[in-house]
Amino acid sequence: MGPRLADIARHAGVSEATVSRVLNDKPGVGSDTRKAVLTALDVLGYERPARLRQRSAGLVGMVIPELENPVFPMFAQAAEGALAQRGYTPVLCTQTPGGITEDEYVELLLERNVSGILFVSGRHADTSSSHERYQALVTRRLPIVLVNGYADTVPAAFISCDDREAGRQAVNHLVALGHTRIGFTSGPERYVPVRRKLDGYRQALAQHGLDGDDLVELSLFGVEGGHASATRLIERGVTAMVCGSDMMALGAIRAARQRGLRVPEDFSVVGYDDSQLIAFTDPPLTTVRQPVNAMALAAVRALCDEIAGHPVSHTEYLFDPELIVRGSTAVASPRASAPVQARVASPAEARAVDGSRTAREASPRV
Incomplete structure (x- = not known):
């Protein structure tokens, strides 16, 4: 009818x-x-x-490394909305250990005649990986945009957060609180964002006349990597840590508590990303915010312009991070500054810490 x-x-x-x-x-x-x-x-x-009926302007591939870190779903959601507003249908490709690789996803997307591909923290960020795969896509005139990671051999638009500035902001904040033994942890050094954060960390320490050469522990991304790094750095007497992601920062907080240290009274932690729900952790996490929405919108604009045949500058666009101060950082205490008198908790304190941890784990938390 x-x-x-x-x-x-x-x-x-x-x-x-x-x-x-x-x-x-x-x-x-x-x-x-x-x-x-x-x-x-x-x-x-x-x-x-x-x-x-609204006609689709075409398919656009979005290749992201995983969904466990909340920052990647944030990128995907922001980019998806921006693409939909321009009439494009996004095809989300997420990688899992032992699953489909980035190169395999690209082949699948090419078979579906996508109009372009958006790569977020892909193999372009890995300095040990060949970038010929991206050069081949450019040669076949497929528009691509790469987020967080830069390779000067690939003629494409790059969208990145200023990771050096992120490292500097975190260190400057902790120094202003009186910390002088400031550790650093992130993922493997072969990744461009890790190298840049580490550069910013070292630059800021040098500006303040501090030495951090023996206070760097690079590990695996994630809670477990942050926990392992913090455990080793606490042994070296650090009173504060700069972490390469919010997930690593949560692992550092857990390691500190297991050593009987209070966060932030005895030990301060700064994360990176400001992913969703981080403001509601225990304690609320001080972090350096990555401007995800602005970066996703810029990436989509660059990709759509290239698809439409408009000239796009093949350079790197850097976005400023923002320090968000919450409850995981505080003024360094004299007791915390003493080299590894990382307080080993008394039996009574240990029982209290374990009891409070059990109570927290019984309720939803990030």
Whole structure:
């Protein structure tokens, strides 16, 4: 049964003649009125005529490393919304250990004739990996944009957070609180963002006349890597840590508590990303915020411009991070500054820590 003009007109608050003009895609109807008629059509359960259905401008691949770190779903969601507004249908490709590789995803996307591909923290960020795969895509004139990671041999647009500045901001904050033994942990050094954060960390320490050469522990990304690094650094007498991700920072907090240290009274921790729910951890995490929404929008704009044939500068666009101070950092205490008198908890204190941890784990937490 076709749509009844009277019902649609009544719902949209317009005349039947106006409804007829919209349904037949005739000119002379304002955009707001046309939108009201189409909304009425949808609400009343009528199918839009084929000529009025929004056509997809094409498929766009989004390749991200994983979904366990909340920052990657944030990127995917922000980019997906920006692509949809431009009429593109995103195809999300996430990698898991032992699953489909980045190169295999690219082959699948090419088979589906995607209009372009957006890579987030892909193998372009790995200095030990060949970048010929990206050069091959450029050679076949497939538009690509690469987020967080830079390779000067690939003629494409790069979108990155200023990781050096992130490292400097974290150190400057901790020094201002009186910390002088400041550790650093992140993922493997072969990744461009890790190298840059480490550079910023060392630059800031040098500016303050501090030495951190023996206070760097690079590990695996994630909670477990942060826990392992913090355990070793606490043994060396650090009173604060700069972490390469929020997940690593949560692992560092756990390691400190297992040693009987209070966060932030005895031990301060700074994360990186400011992913969702981090403000609600115990304690709320001080972190360096990565401007995910702005970066995702810039990446989508660059990709869509290239798809449309507009010239795009093949360079790296750096976005400023922002220090977000919460409850995991505090003024260094004299007791915490003493080299590894990392307080080993007394039996009574240990039972108290374990009891509070058990209580927290019984309720939802990040």
